[in-house]
Amino acid sequence: MEESIAQLGYRPHAGARALASRHTNVLALVAPLRRDVNVPVIMKFVTSVVTAARSYDHDVLLLTKDEGAAGLDRVAGSAMVDALIVMDVEAGDVRVPVLRGLRQPAVLIGLPDRPAGISCVDLDFAATGYTGVQHLAEHGHRSVALVGPPPAVYQRGTSYAARFLAGFNDAAAHFRLASVAHACEPTFEGAAACLPDIRAELPGVTGLVAHNEAALAPLDIPAQDLGALAVEMVMHLLEGRHGAQTRLLAPTLTERDSCAAPR
Template sequence: MITIKEVARHAGVSISTVSYVLSGKRSISEETKRRVEQSIAALGYHPNAGARALASNRSRVLGLVVPLRSDQNVPVVMQFVSSIVTSARDHDHDVLLLTKEAGPGEAHRVTAGSMADAIIVMDVESADPRVPELRTVDAPVVLLGVPDDHEGLSCVDLDFAAAGRRMVSHLADLGHRSIALIGSPPAVYERGTSYAARLLAGFQQETARRNMPVSVHSCAPGYDSVSACLDTVLHQDRGITGLVVHNEAVLGQLLLELRRRSLDVPRDLSVIALCPDDVAQSLPVPLTSISVPARELGAIAVQMVVTRITQDHAPEVRLLQPRLTERGSTAAR
């Protein structure tokens, strides 16, 4: 392995000069800097993480706060985690994964202890109790999600309210006049998770605008729960002809139960979901869906937090507009 001493010898400079070129802590003449950089390239030198941290006072580690809960769809969560880890490596950073439910104080502990240069926070609640603390952390913070009170914070997410409105509009434009939302598990709503609340708000706004009756049903995972939910949703008095589903974990069971009840999708019942594209495509009936752009959102979160590490960048909120893909699970009435 090439050492900094060998780089210094090759460039004809001192070891401290090479260190200053790497860290940028001291002004070095352009000629000397160019000679050192040429030696680094010629020898294939790669400073180790410890040396970089000592030279720059940075750990080159991003903290990722993602509490793993029993009511979460872990495969979808891991799509976000994978995207963040991959994007961080593209920016020459590692990721410290914090999966324990973190209360106030966790972000300060991680950054004050030089464990991470910045924090990305997932599983954001509408009235998130961590918000006051996150505003005081002496390090960049980006939320993958949008709390109601986000003043002074950088956030990125899908525009879930717009997604709720778009799915209602899609069914209404096909002639459906009685539709239902099969939503997230009860614990997700009880906890006040931001994305679920925002999609529900968008769904209700659009059904109200179109003077359509509102029918909302939280659904826990598991065959018995799905069956009971459908018993309520498809009660003959409701006359439901279209389903909006915001619950990736129950999609497969839902379609199988509809088939067991001899209900054809989309002839008897149209179904549209919000879920990752790979999930929508792999189901027994490929679903018309709005994508959960985990890869894109993760990459944007990393780009935002890395930019804030190196620049004095004002807080911003970025909402990605929903992208609907038709796959034949919805039809005109």
């Protein structure tokens, strides 16, 4: 029987199935498609979410961030999707309260100020900032600077920048280092142009922590892991296994040759 069904190429009608079963096996993924984002990182997220979703027999409906809260409401309200994954979430993101009001569960990639009731996954940027400083402290540095992301990133309320800075400051305080943080443009030239300012503010500076996409080989965001984790959390929510939760991935420190004792 199963076999003849396959032979005949029978495939259930998705709409009828959704109507009767009350689920669609489709996830919404909201991606920022403006030009100023880090395109390869976004692409990694999208790829990993689609691939992970397929491994759970789900498909992905792709929405752009510029549809805003109305877009979320639209696809959720018309029961096109069973759950939503939202990227590029800002600190005071207006979409968060909207998501809270939907019948479908949501997982944010990013960490808003008040995520109560909504699941979040993100890199632990506070720990990342902390770890960078700690590493320099262990190399004997006593005076460190943060080459941060550009002012626009802080202004947009992108919470990861603030969290990284908080971790940086915490560690500087804890290890009793002199420190200064500086917002820099996301180009090699912009980052380089920051250095004189940093030296002026903190003449004895010997160590730099860079949280700036262009100052380095792109900061290695574990986009693949985060995307897969977001899908896994969605699936657990759909199974009713647990309620909303926040999961922050611990950073891994990669020793390269940029670190040494101060001269």
